[in-house]
Amino acid sequence: xxxxxxxxxxxxxxxxxxxxxxxxxxxxxxxxxxxxxxxxxxxxxxxxxxxxxxxxxxxxxxxxxxxxxxxxxxxxxxxxxxxxxxxxxxxxxxxxxxxxxxxxxxxxxxxxxxxxxxxxxxxxxxxxxxxxxxxxxxxxxxxxxxxxxxxxxxxxxxxxxxxxxxxxxxxxxxxxxxxxxxxxxxxxxxxxxxxxxxxxxxxxxxxxxxxxxxxxxxxxxxxxxxxxxxxxxxxxxxxxxxxxxxxxxxxxxxxxxxxxxxxxx
Amino acid sequence: xxxxxxxxxxxxxxxxxxxxxxxxxxxxxxxxxxxxxxxxxxxxxxxxxxxxxxxxxxxxxxxxxxxxxxxxxxxxxxxxxxxxxxxxxxxxxxxxxxxxxxxxxxxxxxxxxxxxxxxxxxxxxxxxxxxxxxxxxxxxxxxxxxxxxxxxxxxxxxxxxxxxxxxxxxxxxxxxxxxxxxxxxxxxx
Ligand SMILES: [Zn+2]
Numbered sequence: 187x188x189x190x191x192x193x194x195x196x197x198x199x200x201x202x203x204x205x206x207x208x209x210x211x212x213x214x215x216x217x218x219x220x221x222x223x224x225x226x227x228x229x230x231x232x233x234x235x236x237x238x239x240x241x242x243x244x245x246x247x248x249x250x251x252x253x254x255x256x257x258x259x260x261x262x263x264x265x266x267x268x269x270x271x272x273x274x275x276x277x278x279x280x281x282x283x284x285x286x287x288x289x290x291x292x293x294x295x296x297x298x299x300x301x302x303x304x305x306x307x308x309x310x311x312x313x314x315x316x317x318x319x320x321x322x323x324x325x326x327x328x329x330x331x332x333x334x335x336x337x338x339x340x341x342x343x344x345x346x347x348x349x350x351x352x353x354x355x356x357x358x359x360x361x362x363x364x365x366x367x368x369x370x371x372x373x374x375x376x377x378x379x380x381x382x383x384x385x386x387x388x389x390x391x392x393x394x395x396x397x398x399x400x401x402x403x404x405x406x407x408x409x410x411x412x413x414x415x416x417x418x419x420x421x422x423x424x425x426x427x428x429x430x431x432x433x434x435x436x437x438x439x440x441x442x443x444x445x446x447x448x449x450x451x
Numbered sequence: 452x453x454x455x456x457x458x459x460x461x462x463x464x465x466x467x468x469x470x471x472x473x474x475x476x477x478x479x480x481x482x483x484x485x486x487x488x489x490x491x492x493x494x495x496x497x498x499x500x501x502x503x504x505x506x507x508x509x510x511x512x513x514x515x516x517x518x519x520x521x522x523x524x525x526x527x528x529x530x531x532x533x534x535x536x537x538x539x540x541x542x543x544x545x546x547x548x549x550x551x552x553x554x555x556x557x558x559x560x561x562x563x564x565x566x567x568x569x570x571x572x573x574x575x576x577x578x579x580x581x582x583x584x585x586x587x588x589x590x591x592x593x594x595x596x597x598x599x600x601x602x603x604x605x606x607x608x609x610x611x612x613x614x615x616x617x618x619x620x621x622x623x624x625x626x627x628x629x630x631x632x633x634x635x636x637x638x639x640x
Contacts, residue, residue: 196625196626197607200600200601200625201606202606202607241629241633244633244636244637245629245632247578247582247636247639248582248601248632248636249582251490251491251494251602253487253490253491254490256483260482260483260486261479261481261482261483262479264479264503264504264507265475265478265482267504268478268508268511269475271504271508272471272474272508273511273512347615347616350592350616350620351616351617351619351620353617353620419590422590422591422592422593423590423591425536425537425540425590425591427615428533428536428537429537431533432533432534432537435513438513439509439512
């Protein structure tokens with residue numbers, strides 16, 4: 187008799203899986219968890235029934251979090267708190283022409299960033315530690331940097347997602363490694379440009395991102411399950427996926443209405 | 452507030468064009484759900500209020516990027532989860548203190564037959580402490596997936612859409628969270 191795993195029983199406890207005969211089940215994958223089968227098995231298999239009871243008892247112990255009540259009028263309160271902070275509706279500056287120019291814009295950004303990088307390398311500031319001017323005086327330059335950096339973050343998010351989503355007995359990360367290696371190069375340029383613009387938030391996230399990308403590049407191409415789990419756990423613990431997403435969203439917003447870089451609190 | 456699907460779509464379309472009155476309807480409609488999720492994610496009332504405001508502000512600024520075919524609630528929840536993780540990490544130190552205080556607000560599921568006796572209450576405080584401890588040991592993805600599944604009753608498919616993960620990765624986050632909680636609670640049995 188094939189028994190159900192703890193994972194199956196967790197899904198069953200939470201009402202996941204489908205019933206045979208349910209019209210939406212026709213496209214069920216071969217590994218679909220059929221609730222009818224689990225139910226029948228639990229009635230006939232003492233071992234699985236015992237495991238399920240233990241699981242259910244524990245999960246029922248997990249206390250209900252008592253959420254403080256909010257009045258019917260709460261939505262209006264929230265609205266009144268935020269209404270004065272809503273930005274004026276803006277027509278995106280790239281509206282109408284940005285789509286097809288985005289690629290050439292990214293190219294221009296790389297050129298500008300590389301230019302800044304090379305200039306910084308070749309002519310380091312001779313005066314010691316005069317405070318860096320925090321805001322790029324050139325708004326177009328700032329927009330180009332933001333657009334290119336947010337594209338870079340979107341691409342990095344896809345690599346991280348590939349890593350988090352990889353499954354199967356043997357996982358092949360060769361493509362993700364090549365991709366990460368490319369991203370590391372541009373990551374350094376964008377981080378450097380962000381640091382020059384006094385954009386600590388961006389520079390810090392890119393710094394963390396570089397560490398994860400390096401780990402992917404230098405890790406095994408065909409990681410064992412345990413190795414893959416370790417890398418994933420580190421990416422997860424650093425909340426890197428969330429940080430990259432939030433920052434990408436924020437930069438997309440700033441592209442439309444660039445403001446001073448947000449300082450880290 | 453009840454809205455049928457056509458009205459909801461119309462409100463959303465107006466909000467996307469920068470109509471702040473239409474956005475107000477969305478805020479009024481979703482605020483309580485957003486607060487509930489934010490509280491469950493952060494475990495703290497003040498943080499939850501901050502997340503509510505920040506989430507709606509972000510949602511307003513990003514409405515132009517919302518795909519109208521998607522579900523607005525799912526999209527908004529995704530923003531709430533992101534904001535919660537962001538805020539929790541920014542305030543980890545304060546969070547540690549707040550979680551100890553919020554233990555008083557935790558309660559076990561009441562048995563229908565009788566109210567909890569003193570022994571039961573003492574045990575529930577210990578369970579609360581252990582769960583809070585285990586929850587703080589979850590990674591951001593584990594905590595988000597577990598909160599959405601266990602407390603919010605969202606399906607694995609929905610949670611995957613909110614977290615932008617494949618269902619297998621979402622399931623594994625839930626499995627890991629449950630395992631950690633089982634270990635934390637095993638000594639009580
Ligand atoms: Zn069995």
